[in-house]
Structure formats: C-alpha cells, structure tokens
Amino acid sequence: MIPKECKRLAEVEGDQRQKQAFLVCGTHSGCGKTTVTLGLLAALRARGLSVQPFKVGPDFIDPGLHTLIAGKQSRNLDGWMLSRRWNEELFLRLIEGSDVGLIEGVMGLFDGYEGQTESGSSAEMAKWLDVPAVLVVDARSMARSAAALIYGFTRFDPALKFGGVIFNQIGGDAHLEYLQEAVASACPEVAVLGGIPREDRVRIPERHLGLVTADEMSLDAGWQKTLAELMEKSLDIDLLLEKTRYTMHTGPGPLTSDLTTGLPGAAEGWAGGGAAKTGCGASPPEIAVARDAAFCFYYPDNLELLEKAGARLRFFSPVCGETLPEGCSGAYLGGGYPELFAKAISENARFLHSLRERAGLGMPIYAECGGLMTLGRFIDTIEGENYIMAGILPFGTRMLPRRKALGYTEVVLRRQCLLGGPGRVIRGHEFHYSEIAEETEAGSGKREAGRDEVHYSEIVGPEPDSVLHLPSSVLSPPSSVFSPPSSVLSPPSSVLSPPSSVLEFAYDLRRRKDEAARPEGYQAGSVLASYIHLHWGSAPEAAEQFVSYCAEWKKGR
Numbered sequence: 001m002i003p004k005e006c007k008r009l010a011e012v013e014g015d016q017r018q019k020q021a022f023l024v025c026g027t028h029s030g031c032g033k034t035t036v037t038l039g040l041l042a043a044l045r046a047r048g049l050s051v052q053p054f055k056v057g058p059d060f061i062d063p064g065l066h067t068l069i070a071g072k073q074s075r076n077l078d079g080w081m082l083s084r085r086w087n088e089e090l091f092l093r094l095i096e097g098s099d100v101g102l103i104e105g106v107m108g109l110f111d112g113y114e115g116q117t118e119s120g121s122s123a124e125m126a127k128w129l130d131v132p133a134v135l136v137v138d139a140r141s142m143a144r145s146a147a148a149l150i151y152g153f154t155r156f157d158p159a160l161k162f163g164g165v166i167f168n169q170i171g172g173d174a175h176l177e178y179l180q181e182a183v184a185s186a187c188p189e190v191a192v193l194g195g196i197p198r199e200d201r202v203r204i205p206e207r208h209l210g211l212v213t214a215d216e217m218s219l220d221a222g223w224q225k226t227l228a229e230l231m232e233k234s235l236d237i238d239l240l241l242e243k244t245r246y247t248m249h250t251g252p253g254p255l256t257s258d259l260t261t262g263l264p265g266a267a268e269g270w271a272g273g274g275a276a277k278t279g280c281g282a283s284p285p286e287i288a289v290a291r292d293a294a295f296c297f298y299y300p301d302n303l304e305l306l307e308k309a310g311a312r313l314r315f316f317s318p319v320c321g322e323t324l325p326e327g328c329s330g331a332y333l334g335g336g337y338p339e340l341f342a343k344a345i346s347e348n349a350r351f352l353h354s355l356r357e358r359a360g361l362g363m364p365i366y367a368e369c370g371g372l373m374t375l376g377r378f379i380d381t382i383e384g385e386n387y388i389m390a391g392i393l394p395f396g397t398r399m400l401p402r403r404k405a406l407g408y409t410e411v412v413l414r415r416q417c418l419l420g421g422p423g424r425v426i427r428g429h430e431f432h433y434s435e436i437a438e439e440t441e442a443g444s445g446k447r448e449a450g451r452d453e454v455h456y457s458e459i460v461g462p463e464p465d466s467v468l469h470l471p472s473s474v475l476s477p478p479s480s481v482f483s484p485p486s487s488v489l490s491p492p493s494s495v496l497s498p499p500s501s502v503l504e505f506a507y508d509l510r511r512r513k514d515e516a517a518r519p520e521g522y523q524a525g526s527v528l529a530s531y532i533h534l535h536w537g538s539a540p541e542a543a544e545q546f547v548s549y550c551a552e553w554k555k556g557r
Contacts, residue, residue, distance in 0.1 A: 021101035021131045021246035022163050023056070025109040025122045027149060031138040032168035034062055036196070037104040041069040042228035043237055044100055052098035054091065056125050057106030058408070058429035058533065060297040060335070066104070068219055073300055077103065077129075080113045080120035080408055081427040081535045084128050090301075091129050092248065101131070101246065109133060109153060113408055114512075120408065123160050132163035132244055139179055139195065140169035147182035154190055163243040164191035166235060169198050191243055194235035284312045285329035285550035292317035294345060295370060297335035302536045305543035306332075311550065318374075319344045324354040329557075330364040330550035331355070333371025335533055339399050339434065342379045346387035355390045362526045364418050364549040365392075369432055372522070372529040373397045380437060392527055394503060398437040405430045409532050410510040411521065417506040418528040418549055419542040426542055428534035430509075507532070526553075 024040070026033040037053070044051045053066035053074040058081065066074035075094060077087045095101035105122030106112075112121030126133045135153055139146050146167070154162050165183065170176050176195035183192050231237065287306060291298070295318065303313060311330075316322040319341045324331060338345055345351070355375065359365055367375050378396035379387050389396070406429075413424040506528060507521030521530045526549075536543045 017248040019095060019099060019101065019246045019248065020241050020244045021095060021103075021129070022240075022244035023103040023105055023122060023126045023129075023131050023133050024136060025105035025126070025133045026107075026136045027138070027153065028108045032136050032196070033104055034065065036136050036166055036168065036231075037062075037102065038065055038069050039196075039227045039231040040102060040235075040237075040240075041066060042224045043231040043235075044102070045070060046225075046228040046232075047237075049099040050097070051100045051102050052094045054094075054101065054103040055106070056103060056122050057120070058431075058535070059106065060299075060533075062104055063300075064296065065219070069224060070102075072098070075300055076535070077125055078120065078535065079118075079124045079128065081429070082537045086537050087125065087128055096248070100241075103129075103131065105133075109135065110156060118157075123157055126161070127157075127159055130161075131246060132161040134163045134193065134240070134244070135165045137165055137167050138169050139167040139175070140171075140198075143175075143178050144182040146179050147186035150183060150190060151187050154187055162190060164193040164240065166193050167195035170195035172197065191239060193240050193243075196230065196234045199230055283554070284310050285547060285554045286312045286314050286325065286327055287330040287332055287547070287550055288324045288328040289313050289315050289332045290318050290334065290371070291315045292319045293336070294319045294338045294341040295334050295336045297369065297533060298332075299533075299535050299537070302534075302543065305536050305540055306547055309544045309547040311547045318348050318351045321348055321350075323348070323350040324358060328358075328363075329554035330546065331358065331366070333365070333367040333374055335369030335371060335432075338370040338373050339379055339381050342381060342385070342387040342389075345374060346379075346389065352388075352390045356392060359392050359525065359527050363553055364546065365527045365529075366418050366546060367527070367529040368533050369531050372531060373434060375527065375529050376436075378437075379434075393522055393524065393529060395436050395438065397434045399434050402433070404432050404435050405531065407431075407511055411530075411532055411534060412508045412510065412517070413506060413521075414508050414519070415504065415506055415523075417521065417523050418526075418546050419506075419534075420539070420545045424539060424542065426534050426536065427538040428532045430532050432531055506530075 024033055024037045041051055041053060050072070051070050052072055053063070053070045054077050055063045055066065055074055056077050056079075058078060059076065063074035063076060075090060077091065079087065091101065103125065105125070106120075107122075110118065110121050110123050112124065113119040118124040122133070135150065137146055137149060142149075150165055167176060167179055170179070179195065180192050183190055289298070289303070307313060314325045314328060316325055321344075355365065365375070372393070373379055373389065375390050375392045376396045377391045377394070378389055380396065380398035381387070382399040382401060409428055409430045411426045411428060413420055413422055413426070415422055419426065504523045505519035505521055506523040507519065507530060508517040509520045509532070510517050520532065521528065534542070
C-alpha cells in the first residue's frame with residue numbers, strides 16, 4: 001500500500017503530472033552512488049512506487065543492476081554522445097508512466113568529456129532535465145571537512161539545483177550528528193537526508209570492467225529487502241521526496257525529428273523512416289542478437305532503433321550452447337565478457353561454425369568489443385589459457401593486466417560499410433582490457449591448422465588509406481552476394497565489395513580535437529567489427545542502414 005504522504009506528493013491538487021525526479025551524484029567515482037541508487041530503487045519500490053531508472057554516461061553494468069531492482073529497463077542519458085533533445089525526450093517519455101524518475105550520475109558531479117566544459121557531466125544532465133542533484137559524500141575518515149566539500153560543490157555552479165546530501169560510510173550516530181552540525185553551520189540551505197553506515201551485506205563485487213553484471217549476480221528478494229530496510233532506517237525518504245518534486249510541463253515527444261541536432265556531422269531532420277525506408281515491407285528481417293553473461297553490453301536505444309527500422313530481434317545465448325537462429329538475416333554481437341566465458345564459447349562449435357558459414361554467404365554481421373574478440377582467431381586470457389574463436393578476422397586478442405583504452409570516441413566512416421557511407425559521424429566510447437595480438441604471441445600456441453600467420457604490424461600499423469591482407473582461408477563473400485540495398489540509403493554496390501583477400505578499415509577514430517585520427521573498424525566483406533561501443537542515437541540512420549543490408553540479404557536468399 002502506498003503511504004498517504006507518497007500519494008499526496010504524486011497527486012498534488014489532483015495534478016497527475018506531479019512526480020518526483022532527481023539525480024544521484026557523487027564527489028568522485030567510488031563514493032557509493034550505485035549502492036545508494038540501488039538502495040533507493042529498492043526502498044521506493046517497496047513503498048509501492050513505480051520508479052524509472054536512468055544512468056548518465058556510457059555504462060552497461062549499472063543500468064543492468066538498476067533494471068533488476070526497479071523492474072523497469074534502465075536507460076542511458078549522455079550529454080556528449082547524444083543531443084540535448086534526445087535526452088530530454090527520452091526522459092519525458094519514460095517517466096510518463098512512473099511515479100519517480102531516478103538518475104544515477106557518472107564519476108564526480110562535474111566530471112565529463114573535458115576539463116574546460118561540463119559536456120558529458122552529471123551536472124549538465126541535471127540542468128538539461130531540470131532535476132535536483134542529490135550529492136553522495138563518502139564521509140569515511142571525515143568530519144567537519146565534509147561541510148567544506150559540500151559548500152564548494154553546491155556553489156560551484158549556481159544554475160544547478162540540489163535536493164540534499166547523503167553521507168555514506170558513516171561510523172555511527174555520533175559521526176552523523178557531527179556531520180549534520182557541520183553542514184548546518186556552513187551551508188544551512190542544504191538538506192542532510194541521512195547517513196548510511198558501513199554494511200558488508202549489501203556490497204557488490206567488482207572486477208576489471210567495473211561491478212559484476214546483473215546477469216551473473218543473484219540480487220534476490222532477500223538481498224533487496226535488506227537493502228531497502230537499510231535505506232529506510234538510514235535516510236529520510238519522505239524528505240527526499242518532498243525536496244525532489246517534479247512537474248511535467250509538457251508531454252513527451254516521440255524520438256523522431258532532428259534529435260541529433262548539435263552533433264558534428266549529424267543529419268538534421270531525421271524522421272525515423274522505419275520499415276518503409278529500409279525496404280523491410282511485410283516480411284521484416286530477423287537479426288540475431290547474442291545476449292547472455294558474455295554478451296551483455298547493449299544500449300537499449302540501439303535495439304529499439306533496429307526494431308523501429310523494421311527488424312525483428314531474436315536473442316540467443318552462445319554461452320548456453322545456442323547458435324545463430326535459423327532464418328536470421330543478420331547478426332549483432334555486443335560487448336561484455338567473452339574472456340570470462342571463452343571456454344564455453346570456444347566449445348560451442350555450432351555457434352562458431354554458423355558465424356563462419358553466414359559470413360561466407362555474405363550475411364551482415366556487426367560486432368563490438370567482445371563481439372570483435374569472438375570473431376577473431378583466438379582469445380588469450382589473463383591466466384594464460386588460449387581459446388579458439390570464429391577465425392573470421394585475421395587476428396586474435398589477448399587480455400592485459402591493465403586497462404588498454406577508456407574514453408569517449410567519435411567515429412567518422414571512411415568508406416561504405418554496414419552503418420553508412422563516407423563522412424557519417426557516430427559517437428560512442430571505448431573501454432577494454434584486451435588488445436589485438438599477432439599469431440606468434442599467443443599463450444599456448446594452439447591454433448587451427450592451415451591458417452596463415454598475420455603479423456601485429458600488419459593489423460595496427462598501416463597508413464590511413466591502406467588495407468590489410470587477409471589469409472586466403474578467411475571467408476569473404478563475392479560481390480554478387482553482398483551488395484547494398486537499392487534504396488537511397490546506400491551508394492553503388494562496388495563500394496562495398498572488397499576483394500576476398502583484403503580487410504579494410506571502415507572508421508577514423510577521434511578521441512580529442514587536437515589528436516590525429518587513427519584507423520579502426522575492421523571490415524571484411526559483410527562483416528564489420530570494432531572495439532568501439534557506438535550509440536546509434538547519435539546517428540539513427542546507422543541502424544536503418546544495418547537493417548537495410550539485412551533486408552536486402554534476405555531478399556537475395
């Protein structure tokens with residue numbers, strides 16, 4: 001049953017559009033934002049409130065945990081990858097059917113793409129959406145100094161609204177009282193919403209890419225109940241709801257026209273052509289999407305854009321022994337943790353064979369990060385084990401003890417590929433602990449017989465306009481099999497049909513304005529693979545283009 005106070009807050013003077021919305025932010029990464037967010041999701045849901053979760057920034061793990069606790073799919077908001085209008089309309093559309101909109105921030109409150117601006121930061125998003133920030137402060141080994149920290153954060157940007165502060169890792173009631181007195185004396189306008197003690201029972205394990213994913217954890221009803229009770233005991237949730245009232249002044253608009261306005265190279269006036277524009281008609285192409293504990297890094301927006309473009313998605317689990325579904329006309333292999341499940345993937349011979357077979361027939365296959373690793377020849381794990389993969393790409397990958405790459409990345413298409421033509425700009429991010437490895441550096445040295453060696457210098461060192469030579473055994477379809485759609489989305493088929501012995505770079509990557517672009521995006525016939533996790537909301541036509549290729553391939557079967 002919903003408490004009377006919660007009903008009153010949700011229906012002020014009969015206005016059904018009165019809600020609560022706020023952004024949980026922190027002073028820095030690791031201060032407890034995710035624990036607080038999950039706790040509030042559990043506590044609010046236990047009160048009978050419907051909560052729509054969001055995550056600021058390019059993150060796949062936290063949204064998965066949100067979704068598990070909230071019972072609603074968490075969605076990503078991002079001020080660098082996506083336009084302001086995209087973020088605003090997505091937020092309004094999704095909280096329309098909920099009582100509370102709860103956004104988890106990224107890193108520290110003011111951290112983003114660069115030091116000079118707020119681009120990509122939690123503060124930017126809170127202002128765009130006109131929601132108050134709730135600041136999480138790790139108060140461990142801190143007393144009055146916490147007030148100085150809060151004083152600075154709440155005054156750094158006068159345009160930013162604050163709903164209050166939550167202290168994490170407090171030592172007890174006496175410690176919290178000390179902190180409350182300090183805040184009252186230095187910044188009395190800031191509401192102290194409570195303090196959360198150290199509690200090992202609700203800790204979430206971590207590993208190299210962050211927290212353990214929702215696919216691998218059992219955050220059962222008992223764990224959620226413990227977390228909700230901890231929040232109710234530690235925080236003044238009624239005060240939090242009072243401080244975070246949100247009125248929807250306008251209804252949510254559809255995610256359609258000129259949502260990409262303001263992004264470099266983006267097409268303005270995109271109207272979501274859907275099945276008609278992609279040529280799907282009454283028989284939509286089916287796209288196989290690998291989704292399990294190894295392949296779990298997908299933006300829901302990307303999947304939604306594929307469906308809006310006319311595709312039907314069919315999910316399958318390589319880790320559980322499943323293979324590409326019969327009748328599929330394309331495949332999407334997302335990122336995740338193939339290195340942790342490399343043995344299961346390598347032993348799924350039907351799956352790896354089906355990838356090679358479909359690539360040889362010219363079926364469009366798009367892969368990101370972990371998907372790229374799976375399309376390679378092998379994965380060498382950090383433990384020194386070596387596992388054979390699909391062998392469609394002429395290189396393997398090896399895990400490293402330290403992070404190889406992290407950061408926002410802008411992709412500029414340099415040639416026609418599955419996602420569009422030259423000059424198209426798509427934004428995303430790169431985050432991985434693996435690197436491309438040459439054949440002779442592999443851990444155990446076990447390889448498929450008859451495969452030619454491809455040296456590391458051939459893979460990563462060419463000049464921008466050069467191509468990479470594939471072993472003759474790598475499958476690549478003839479040009480008559482893989483030709484682009486005849487619609488206005490694509491140029492002539494000759495652009496997309498490299499010789500079978502050539503692997504081409506499809507991308508130029510730009511990390512910073514003052515950095516030189518570097519080639520990436522490995523295109524082999526109908527296969528496109530990259531380490532970059534792209535958000536197609538930055539260029540929705542990319543999803544349409546991919547569906548167009550899948551539809552065209554289906555027609556040619």
